[in-house]
Amino acid sequence: MKADIISIGDELLKGHRVNTNAPFIAIELGRIGIPVNRIITCSDDPKAIRDTVTDSLGDAELVLVTGGLGPTRDDRTRTVVQELLGRGLVSDPGSYERIVDIFRKRGREVTETMRDQALVIDGSVTIPNTKGTAPGMIIDCGEAFGNRHLVLMPGVPAEMEAMMKLTVIPFFTPMSGAFIRHTPIMTMGIGETQLAGMIVDVEDGMPEHTTLSYLPHAAGVSLMVSTSGTDRQAVEDENRRIVDAIVSRAGAFVYATADETLEEVVVRTLIERGLRVAVAESCTGGLVSSRLTDVPGSSECFLRGLVTYSNEAKEDLLGVDAETIRLHGAVSESVASEMARGCLRKSGVDIAVATTGIAGPGGGSPEKPVGTVCVAVASKFGEGALQVEASTFTMHGDRRLNKARFSEAALRALLARLRSFSV
Amino acid sequence: MKADIISIGDELLKGHRVNTNAPFIAIELGRIGIPVNRIITCSDDPKAIRDTVTDSLGDAELVLVTGGLGPTRDDRTRTVVQELLGRGLVSDPGSYERIVDIFRKRGREVTETMRDQALVIDGSVTIPNTKGTAPGMIIDCGEAFGNRHLVLMPGVPAEMEAMMKLTVIPFFTPMSGAFIRHTPIMTMGIGETQLAGMIVDVEDGMPEHTTLSYLPHAAGVSLMVSTSGTDRQAVEDENRRIVDAIVSRAGAFVYATADETLEEVVVRTLIERGLRVAVAESCTGGLVSSRLTDVPGSSECFLRGLVTYSNEAKEDLLGVDAETIRLHGAVSESVASEMARGCLRKSGVDIAVATTGIAGPGGGSPEKPVGTVCVAVASKFGEGALQVEASTFTMHGDRRLNKARFSEAALRALLARLRSFSV
Numbered sequence: 099m100k101a102d103i104i105s106i107g108d109e110l111l112k113g114h115r116v117n118t119n120a121p122f123i124a125i126e127l128g129r130i131g132i133p134v135n136r137i138i139t140c141s142d143d144p145k146a147i148r149d150t151v152t153d154s155l156g157d158a159e160l161v162l163v164t165g166g167l168g169p170t171r172d173d174r175t176r177t178v179v180q181e182l183l184g185r186g187l188v189s190d191p192g193s194y195e196r197i198v199d200i201f202r203k204r205g206r207e208v209t210e211t212m213r214d215q216a217l218v219i220d221g222s223v224t225i226p227n228t229k230g231t232a233p234g235m236i237i238d239c240g241e242a243f244g245n246r247h248l249v250l251m252p253g254v255p256a257e258m259e260a261m262m263k264l265t266v267i268p269f270f271t272p273m274s275g276a277f278i279r280h281t282p283i284m285t286m287g288i289g290e291t292q293l294a295g296m297i298v299d300v301e302d303g304m305p306e307h308t309t310l311s312y313l314p315h316a317a318g319v320s321l322m323v324s325t326s327g328t329d330r331q332a333v334e335d336e337n338r339r340i341v342d343a344i345v346s347r348a349g350a351f352v353y354a355t356a357d358e359t360l361e362e363v364v365v366r367t368l369i370e371r372g373l374r375v376a377v378a379e380s381c382t383g384g385l386v387s388s389r390l391t392d393v394p395g396s397s398e399c400f401l402r403g404l405v406t407y408s409n410e411a412k413e414d415l416l417g418v419d420a421e422t423i424r425l426h427g428a429v430s431e432s433v434a435s436e437m438a439r440g441c442l443r444k445s446g447v448d449i450a451v452a453t454t455g456i457a458g459p460g461g462g463s464p465e466k467p468v469g470t471v472c473v474a475v476a477s478k479f480g481e482g483a484l485q486v487e488a489s490t491f492t493m494h495g496d497r498r499l500n501k502a503r504f505s506e507a508a509l510r511a512l513l514a515r516l517r518s519f520s521v
Numbered sequence: 522m523k524a525d526i527i528s529i530g531d532e533l534l535k536g537h538r539v540n541t542n543a544p545f546i547a548i549e550l551g552r553i554g555i556p557v558n559r560i561i562t563c564s565d566d567p568k569a570i571r572d573t574v575t576d577s578l579g580d581a582e583l584v585l586v587t588g589g590l591g592p593t594r595d596d597r598t599r600t601v602v603q604e605l606l607g608r609g610l611v612s613d614p615g616s617y618e619r620i621v622d623i624f625r626k627r628g629r630e631v632t633e634t635m636r637d638q639a640l641v642i643d644g645s646v647t648i649p650n651t652k653g654t655a656p657g658m659i660i661d662c663g664e665a666f667g668n669r670h671l672v673l674m675p676g677v678p679a680e681m682e683a684m685m686k687l688t689v690i691p692f693f694t695p696m697s698g699a700f701i702r703h704t705p706i707m708t709m710g711i712g713e714t715q716l717a718g719m720i721v722d723v724e725d726g727m728p729e730h731t732t733l734s735y736l737p738h739a740a741g742v743s744l745m746v747s748t749s750g751t752d753r754q755a756v757e758d759e760n761r762r763i764v765d766a767i768v769s770r771a772g773a774f775v776y777a778t779a780d781e782t783l784e785e786v787v788v789r790t791l792i793e794r795g796l797r798v799a800v801a802e803s804c805t806g807g808l809v810s811s812r813l814t815d816v817p818g819s820s821e822c823f824l825r826g827l828v829t830y831s832n833e834a835k836e837d838l839l840g841v842d843a844e845t846i847r848l849h850g851a852v853s854e855s856v857a858s859e860m861a862r863g864c865l866r867k868s869g870v871d872i873a874v875a876t877t878g879i880a881g882p883g884g885g886s887p888e889k890p891v892g893t894v895c896v897a898v899a900s901k902f903g904e905g906a907l908q909v910e911a912s913t914f915t916m917h918g919d920r921r922l923n924k925a926r927f928s929e930a931a932l933r934a935l936l937a938r939l940r941s942f943s944v
Contacts, residue, residue, distance in 0.1 A: 109734055109736075110544070110560065111547060111556070111557040111558070111559075111560065112547055112548070112551055112557070112734075112747070113543070113544035113545065113546070113547030113548035113549075113551065113557075114544070114548070114734055114736055114745055115544070115736065116539060116540070116541055116544050117539070117540055117543070117544075117560075118539055120536070120540070120562070121533070121536035121537070121538070121539050121540075122536065123536070124533075124534055124535055124536030125535070125536035125537075126536075128535055128536065133534070133535075134534040134535070134536075135534070135563075135564070135569075136534075136561060136562060136563050136564075136569075136573070137528075137533065137534060137540075137561070137562035138559060138560070138561050138562075139543070139559060139560035139561075140559050141558070141559075146558075146559075150559075280535065280537070282537075290591065291634065309531065311530075311531050311532045311535075311537070312591075313532050313537060313538060314591075314677055322532065322535070322537055324531075324535065377807075377828070379807075382811070382814075383810050383811050383813070383814025383815070383819075383823075383826070384800075384802075384807030384808065384809070384810030384811035384814065384826050384828065385807065385811040385814075386807070387806050387807030387810075387811075387828045388805070388806050388807035388808040388810075388811045388924070390806070391805075391806025391807065391808075391828075391830065391880075391924070392806070392920065392921055392924065394881070394882050394883065394920055395883070396806075396830075397830055397831075400806075400830050401830055401831045401833070401834055402827070402828055402829055402830055402831060402834035402838065403806070403807050403826075403827075403828030403830070404825070404826075404827060404828070404838075405800070405807065405810040405814075405825055405826030405827070405828070406825055407814065407819075407820055407823050407824055407825055407826070408820075408824045408825060410824070411824055411825035411868070415825065415827075415838070445834075457814075458817070459817050460817065460818070461820075494652070495652075495679065496679070497815065497817055498815055499679060501811070501814070501815065
C-alpha cells in the first residue's frame with residue numbers, strides 16, 4: 099500500500115505559505131509503514147482538483163487530500179469529489195451538534211452555513227474535527243476506482259493533525275502490512291562528500307529494504323537510515339545493524355543517533371554531569387545562548403550569556419585586555435580565549451564558550467575574510483586545572499548562515515570538551 | 522507561460538524535511554508574472570523522476586526541478602534528464618575551475634568526482650553555483666517537447682536561491698508576458714479578525730486583478746496585496762492605491778510595507794537616528810540580541826546583550842535588587858523595569874529593552890501561567906528624562922513559539938518607543 103498526498107491551495111502555489119501539512123502526514127504514515135509516493139500541490143480551481151485527484155487515484159491505493167473543506171467560497175474539495183464519485187451528501191448528526199455547540203458558545207446564531215458544513219459525502223466514514231468545525235471523510239471510492247481510499251481533511255494544521263492521530267492512522271493501521279523504522283544519524287564537523295567516502299562500503303552492501311538518505315543542513319549533514327519490512331523485529335534488527343556499521347566508521351563525527359539537536363545533546367550532557375555553563379558571544383550575537391535556552395530545562399545548567407558586540411563590552415564585561423585586542427584584533431584566538439576565561443571566572447560556572455568572528459557582509463580582510471570565527475572553550479571541572487582551548491574556522495555563507503554555522507561550531511566545541519572529560 | 526515545480530527527494534516524501542524550496546521559487550516566479558500550476562514532490566528513484574518530468578513537460582511551458590544534482594549516489598536527476606532528452610554530457614570549464622578552486626582552498630586533492638560534478642547536459646545554459654559545487658542547467662528541450670524549458674538546480678536552499686536570483690529570473694524575465702506586483706503589509710499587535718474588520722470596505726471594493734491574502738504567523742498576521750496585468754505602470758499604480766487604502770485604515774498596526782523584518786526596521790530606525798541599543802534578556806535567552814544582530818550593519822547600533830537567566834546574574838550584571846525579585850518574583854514588570862534601567866545605565870546606550878517570562882513547559886503558576894512575559898523599555902534620548910515603561914503579555918505556544926513571540930513583543934516595544942520619540 100502506498101499513498102499520494104494532495105495539498106490544495108493557491109496560497110501554496112504562490113509561495114505565500116510553506117507546506118508543512120504534507121511532511122506531517124508523511125511522517126505519520128511512515129510510522130505505520132505506508133510509504134508516500136508523491137506529494138502534489140494544486141490550485142483551488144475545481145478542474146485542477148478533479149484532475150489531480152483522478153490522477154492520484156490511478157497511482158496510489160491511498161490518497162490524502164488537505165484543504166478546501168472550510169466555510170469560505172474558495173473551498174471546493176467536497177463538491178469536486180462528490181461529482182467525481184457520483185455521490186450525494188448526507189448530514190452527519192455528530193458533526194452538526196458539535197458545530198452548533200461551538201457557535202453557541204461564541205454567542206453566535208445557528209445558520210444555514212453550519213448545516214452545510216456538517217454534510218458529508220454519502221458512504222464515507224466521518225473524521226470528527228476536534229479542533230474546528232468541518233468534519234473530514236474517509237471514502238472507499240468503490241469498484242470503479244479499484245476500492246482505493248480517499249481521505250479528505252481541512253488544511254488548517256491543528257485540525258488536520260488531530261484527525262490524522264485520532265482517526266486516520268488508527269483506521270489504516272490494520273490495512274498496512276508493512277513496518278518502517280527510521281533512525282537519524284546526526285553528524286557534526288564533516289561534509290557530505292567526506293562522510294560518503296567514510297561509509298562507502300556500508301552503502302555498497304546495503305540490504306534491499308534499507309535506504310540511506312543524506313540530509314544536508316546549514317551546519318553540516320545528517321543521515322537517515324530507513325528499513326521497511328513486515329516483521330517488526332527483523333526490521334528493527336537490520337536497521338540497528340546498518341546504523342551500528344555507519345557509527346563504527348564515522349563515530350567521531352556522530353553526536354546522536356536519535357532525533358536530537360546538538361543543543362539538546364549539550365544540555366542533556368551538562369545536566370547529567372551536574373555542570374553549569376555560561377556563554378560569551380560576539381559574532382553570534384546571542385544565537386548560542388538562544389539555542390541552548392531553546393531546550394526545556396536548560397535553566398538547570400545555563401546561568402548567563404554575554405553578548406559583547408563592542409570592544410568596550412568585551413573589556414568591561416569579560417575583562418578582555420585592551421592590549422590583546424590592539425595586538426591581535428578582536429577576531430583572534432587570543433581574544434576568544436580571554437573572553438572564555440573571563441566568562442568562566444566572572445560567572446562562576448564549570449565551562450564557558452566564546453565566539454568572535456566576522457559574519458559579514460562587511461568587515462572582512464584578506465587575512466581574516468568574512469566567515470572567519472574563533473571559538474574558545476574554558477573549563478574547570480571539579481579539582482582539575484583551568485583549561486582554555488581555541489580554534490579558528492572559516493565558513494562560506496551569508497550573514498545568517500554564517501551565524502548559524504558559527505553557533506554550531508561553538509556547540510560542537512562545548513560538546514567535544516564535555517566528552518573529553520570523564521566523570 | 523506557466524510553471525511546474527518538481528522537488529526531488531525521498532527525505533521530502535518521508536516528511537523528514539519541509540519543502541521550503543518550492544515556495545521560494547514560486548515567489549520569485551510570481552515577481553516576473555509566471556504563475557505556478559503545480560508543485561510535485563517525487564522520489565529519488567529514476568523512474569519516478571522520469572515520469573514526473575515527462576508529465577510536467579506536457580503540462581507547463583517551464584519546469585523547474587530541484588534536488589539530485591550533488592556528488593552522492595542518490596543524486597540522479599542529471600542522468601535521467603540526459604536519457605529522457607537523448608543528449609550527452611559536456612564539461613563546463615567555468616564550473617570545473619570553481620570546483621577545483623573550492624577544494625584546493627580547503628586543502629583537498631582534485632578527484633574524479635569533481636570532474637564529474639562539472640559535467641552539464643549538452644546544449645544547456647549553465648547556471649553557475651556561487652554557493653557550492655554542482656552547476657545548474659537551463660535546457661531548451663527541443664522540438665520533440667515543444668521547445669519547453671527545463672531548469673535543473675541543486676536541492677540545497679542557499680545554492681538554489683542564489684541560482685534563481687542571479688541566473689534563472691533574469692533569463693526568463695523577457696519570456697514572461699505578464700507582470701505581477703506583490704506588496705507585503707507587515708503588521709504587529711493585531712489579530713486576523715480585528716484587522717479584517719478594519720479594512721472590510723477596501724476588500725469589498727477590490728478591483729478584479731488584485732487579491733488580498735492574510736498570512737498569519739507566529740507573532741501576528743501580515744497581508745499580501747497582489748496585482749497582475751500586462752502594463753507595468755498600471756499594475757504598480759493599482760497595487761499602490763490598494764496598499765495606501767489599507768495603510769490609511771490600519772496604519773497604527775503597520776510597521777512596514779516592504780519585505781522587511783521587524784528587526785530590520787528597528788535597526789534601520791536606530792541607525793537613522795544615531796541611537797545605540799542594549800538588550801537584557803531572561804526568558805528569550807539571547808533571541809532578541811540574535812535577531813537584532815541578524816541585520817547587516819547592526820554593530821553600528823547594537824553594543825551588547827546580557828542574557829541573565831539566573832537571579833544572581835540579574836543582580837550581578839544589571840543591578841536588579843534582590844528585594845524586588847523577592848517581593849514581586851523574577852517574572853514581574855518591576856523586575857523587567859529594573860533590568861531595562863540597569864542595562865541602560867551600565868551599557869551607556871540610549872535605549873534598552875528587557876524581557877522576563879515563562880517560556881515553558883515548566884515554571885508556570887495560576888497567577889503567572891506558561892506564556893507570560895514582562896517587557897520593559899528604558900530610554901534616555903539626548904537631554905530628555907529617563908523613561909521606563911513595562912507591559913505584560915500572555916502567549917499560547919510551546920517553548921520555542923513562546924520565545925519567538927516574546928522576542929517579537931520586545932522588538933515591538935522598542936519600535937513603539939522609537940516612533941514616539943521625534944528627532
